[in-house]
Amino acid sequence: MSVPDIRFVWLNVHGGAFHKLLRLHDRLLAAGFSCETLIAVGPPHGLKLGLDVPGARAEELAGRGVRLLPRAEVLKHADATPAELTVADAHHDADLPRLMAATRARGGKTAQMATLLGDFCHHGAEHLLLQHPLTLFFELDFNHTPESRTLAAAKGVHFTGNIFFEPTVNRLVNDYPDREAFCARYALAPARPLCLWLPNSLDARSETYARVARAARQAGVNLLAKLHPWEYAFKKHGGAHPWGLSDASDRVWNVPAVDETDGAWAYRFCDLALVRASAAILELPFWEKPGALLPPTSYVRLVNAQARLVGRCFTHLPGRDEAAELAALFQNPPPAPTPADYAAARARVRLDTTRDAYAQTIDALRAILSAPDTLPGPGSLAALRRMADPFVGLDFIRALTPTRMVRYLAGRALRSVLP
Numbered sequence: 001m002s003v004p005d006i007r008f009v010w011l012n013v014h015g016g017a018f019h020k021l022l023r024l025h026d027r028l029l030a031a032g033f034s035c036e037t038l039i040a041v042g043p044p045h046g047l048k049l050g051l052d053v054p055g056a057r058a059e060e061l062a063g064r065g066v067r068l069l070p071r072a073e074v075l076k077h078a079d080a081t082p083a084e085l086t087v088a089d090a091h092h093d094a095d096l097p098r099l100m101a102a103t104r105a106r107g108g109k110t111a112q113m114a115t116l117l118g119d120f121c122h123h124g125a126e127h128l129l130l131q132h133p134l135t136l137f138f139e140l141d142f143n144h145t146p147e148s149r150t151l152a153a154a155k156g157v158h159f160t161g162n163i164f165f166e167p168t169v170n171r172l173v174n175d176y177p178d179r180e181a182f183c184a185r186y187a188l189a190p191a192r193p194l195c196l197w198l199p200n201s202l203d204a205r206s207e208t209y210a211r212v213a214r215a216a217r218q219a220g221v222n223l224l225a226k227l228h229p230w231e232y233a234f235k236k237h238g239g240a241h242p243w244g245l246s247d248a249s250d251r252v253w254n255v256p257a258v259d260e261t262d263g264a265w266a267y268r269f270c271d272l273a274l275v276r277a278s279a280a281i282l283e284l285p286f287w288e289k290p291g292a293l294l295p296p297t298s299y300v301r302l303v304n305a306q307a308r309l310v311g312r313c314f315t316h317l318p319g320r321d322e323a324a325e326l327a328a329l330f331q332n333p334p335p336a337p338t339p340a341d342y343a344a345a346r347a348r349v350r351l352d353t354t355r356d357a358y359a360q361t362i363d364a365l366r367a368i369l370s371a372p373d374t375l376p377g378p379g380s381l382a383a384l385r386r387m388a389d390p391f392v393g394l395d396f397i398r399a400l401t402p403t404r405m406v407r408y409l410a411g412r413a414l415r416s417v418l419p
Helices: 018-030 055-063 071-080 096-105 134-143 146-153 179-185 208-219 229-237 260-269 280-287 300-309 322-331 339-347 357-370 381-391 394-398 402-417
Strands: 006-010 035-041 066-070 085-089 109-113 127-130 156-159 194-198 222-225 272-275 291-293 314-316
Touching: 006 018, 006 071, 018 035, 018 357, 035 071, 055 066, 066 071, 071 096, 085 096, 085 357, 096 109, 109 357, 127 357, 134 146, 134 381, 134 394, 134 402, 146 381, 156 357, 179 260, 194 208, 194 260, 208 222, 208 322, 229 260, 260 280, 272 280, 280 291, 280 300, 280 339, 300 394, 381 402, 394 402
Parallel strands: 006 035, 006 085, 035 066, 085 109, 109 127, 127 156, 194 222, 194 272, 272 291, 291 314
Antiparallel strands: none
């Protein structure tokens, strides 16, 4: 059996975004790399065969080097067969540290790839594929997890953008030729505006859900909910609801939800996205879609700071009279952001704006494969923080707890004068 250049091991899989990993896989093949992608199926956070991937398409994917396996079999296969470079996700996961350590012990190179700007759990990978230097600030100074202290041991840090923010639709299950076909699937009126509602854990348990539905109905606006990935996992695999509800929130509040595999299509065809706290705040400018932000009720300063990164792409609702503000939003939508507004928002969360994240990630993987094993790493957490410092504005500093804010400001002052 030949040893692949690159093997992706993805244990925590979003059914609405995994197709972008498949796009990266295919582009690596087209660039001349040999590539194998292992994707977990089954609970707690894997795909569901037949739902996320039709059976015939699974066979087709296997022919291209994409294997959909139960988690235990993914790990067993990764342990039993070598690869030049193993790339894993960066979710919090008890199996990933052992996978990274075992791969290094066999002489293979290791990397982890971010799926979010503000969350990257390091499991010992030698190379970090990060969306932006701000990710280092979030991990080292905001999240400040035990794993973040190991980041300085990495041999390489690569800022690649985020393939999961790319405006790529999922054609594995459905291939909609136009908005009318999408609306027909969900019994929507194609001539009416479509609002995509992204409830968080607090919204799922509050009357806001009902207010959003009522305001949309009274304004004659189509409404679809796009649920949190772990709610979709609950709908697929059962078990305990992630936030203690008796059922998925769309069924509790009687609001139609888009199928997870159609989530990217919903971004393409919506006219407005309504969120309170979601990674979609930073993702929507890549789809060139406007958003409206309900007042955050947790991590308030952080959410507001992230929203300011996207500038005019979002309308902020004051929250003094939620029902009235939602009615006004749907009946008199704000002016659409300009192409320049979207471009400016994208530039704040991706260093290289001339190429998509797929191309940047391929270049980073090529560099990792050709790098010597003795490649020196950043050397210290201070060196990593220096990469992030120029991008950390006052809004993000204010989002820190008082103790962490003092530590960050003192450390930044020292870093500015010490070599």
